[in-house]
Amino acid sequence: MALWAGLGLPVVVALRRARPAGLLRVRSIDLLWGLGVGGGLRLLQGWLSGAGYSTFPSLPSSPDSTAWGWLWSYGVPSILVAPVIEEFFFRAVILVGVYQLLRRGVGPLAAATTALLTSAGGFVLLHSAFSSLSLADGVQFFAVGAACALVVLLSGRIWGAVLAHLVYNASFMALAVVGTILA
Incomplete structure (x- = not known):
């Protein structure tokens, strides 16, 4: 909660001060x-992790072992809250801010490339802050960040990126539910 509040505050400030039309x-x-990019990212993650040769992921144990306890402890935060807050922070604040700062000085293509790399790199760093990442995990988080940044750069809107992130996280949760049932 503290992390999301820390990410949410700059979002509120930035969107109140200015935002692209x-x-x-x-x-x-x-x-x-959202559906296409999110589904494609999940397929990429499966390929990178060797999903054809490994077992399904499974759900972590919840402090409240009921289905509702798990849903409120893990499901809602990772499927609904994280995609909205993370996309607004990394794409609406970081991506747009870096792009706006550099656009006139280096041109739109270099500004877009730098903004994409900055927001995707920050996305990887956020996810590595709480546990070490394997190379495959780092590549996958970078791919998610870069794909969502590209959606915002190409469309000029944030909601496709939010939905792609939501689909990516929800598809993992669905696979984890199946893995838990099969285990």
């Missing part, structure tokens, strides 16, 4: 972006 607009194509 259309960043918060919702279009039906955002649904397609």
Whole structure:
């Protein structure tokens, strides 16, 4: 909670001060972006982790071992809260901020590339702050960050990236539920 509050405060400040026109607009194509990119990222993660040769992931034990306890301890935060807060911080604040700072000085392509690398790198660093990552995990987190940044850069809107992150996390949870049932 403290981490998400720490990420949320700069988001609120940045969005109150200024935001690009259309960043918060919702279009039906955002649904397609989110489903396609999120599903593609999950397939990439499966390929990188050797999913064809390993067992399904399983759910961590919950302080409250009931299904509702697990849902409120792990499911809601990782499926709903994390994608919204992380995407708004890394894409609406970091990506847009770096792009706006560099756009006039180095041109839009170099600014977009630098902003993408910065926001995706920060995304990896956030996820490595609490446990060490394998090389495959680091590559996968970077791919998620870069793909979501690319969605924002190409569409000019945040919701496709939020949905892609949500689909990516929800598909892992679905696989973990199946793995737990099969175990």
